[in-house]
Amino acid sequence: MKNILKEVLEESKKYTEEGNVASYIPELKKANRDDVGICIIDRYNNIYTEGNYSTKFTIQSISKVIVLAMALMDNDWSYVFSKVGMEPSGDPFNSIMKLETNDTKRPNNPMINAGAIVTTSLIKGDSAEEKEARMLNFFRKLAKNDSLQINYDVYKSEKLTGDRNRAMAYLLKNDGFITGDVEEVLDLYFKQCSIEVDTVDLARIGINLASYGVDIETGERLIRKDISRMVKTFMVTCGMYDASGEFAIRTGIPAKSGVGGGIVASVPNTMGIGVYGPALDKKGNSVAGIKILEDLSNRLELNIF
Incomplete structure (x- = not known):
């Protein structure tokens, strides 16, 4: 396996020149475009x-997978999906258009920003502080890393430049998909995206999803089996933004990307994979990360279809 990873990673490096580091969140511009890393558990x-x-980076949209699982654990699934849909959008992750043009005005799915803001609003807690503590503890448990923290420089940068997300949230509040204080919901959303991880953390999250929510070391159930199935299904259909269809055809692995450069992948009953490469394509996915996963899928026959 070690030799395979060396070859795959070396082959992926040439593709970093085809991408660019995310710049719409100023703090993310500090990443080294040429970095590429991988972990398999x-x-x-x-x-x-x-x-x-x-290398540490912020989890960004990969957090949507974890928060969706949490929202489904905190609420009846029929209630969650009365607030957010189950279908791919075919639009960029930060698109606002269908909040106005859809008949229901409901976000298409929990993997786009509008849908993720809704699922964040469904986390239970008597105060903003309790919700944040519950959220962070759940991330730590899934990653088996009690040292996970919010990167407050990235959080502040996201909060200062998050006007598009803010516009979405107020539309969602107006149409009844968010209850409570919009700024409090957004604050928690910006914080979840700003949790700092590395590829080992992502691979651990991936294997815990691959094992249908059971910790492979302790046997503890972290997520209900039916919820882990739902989450992985969304990863297949919506996890790579509006490139999810092509990724499913080429790679065939449930995966979720983030604009921090990370991708988590979960091969059912087999392995969790964390990859990092901050050079992104135009759709917001790691260029090298996609190449790594495609190559691994072919070499190790990981395609689930």
Whole structure:
């Protein structure tokens, strides 16, 4: 496996020149475009790493997977999906258009920004502080890393430049999809996106989803089986933004990307994969990360279809 990772990573590096580091959040511009890292954790808890696997970056939209699981644990699934849809949008992750043009005005799915803001609003707690603590603790549990923290420089940068998300949230509030204080919901959303991780954290989250919510080391159930199935299904249909269809055809692995450069992938009953490469394509996905996952899928026959 070590040799395979070396070859795959080396092959992926040439593609970093085709992408650019995210710049619409000023703090993200500080990433090194040429960084590429990978971690695999298999069902026997073997850990394989290569490249810039320990480089820290913010989780960004990968957080949508975890918060969706949390919202489904906190609420009846029929209530959650009365607030957010189940279908791919075919639009960019930050599109606002269908909030006005859809007959229901409901966000298409929980993996686009509008839908993710809704699922964040569904986290239970008697105060903003309690919701934040519950959210952060759940992330730590899934990653098996009690040191996970919010990167407050990125959080502040997102909050200062998040006018598009703010516009979405107020539309959602106006149409009844968000209740409560909009700024409080947005604050928690910006914080969840700003949690700092590395590829090992992502691979651990991936294997916990691959094992249908059961910790492979302790046997503890972290997520209900039906919820882990739902989450992985959304990863297949919507996890790579409006490139999800092509990614599913080429790679066939449930995955979720983030504009921080990370991708988490979860091969059912087999392995979790975390990759990092901050050079993004025009749709917001890691260029090198996609190449790594496609190559691994072909070499190791990971396609689930």
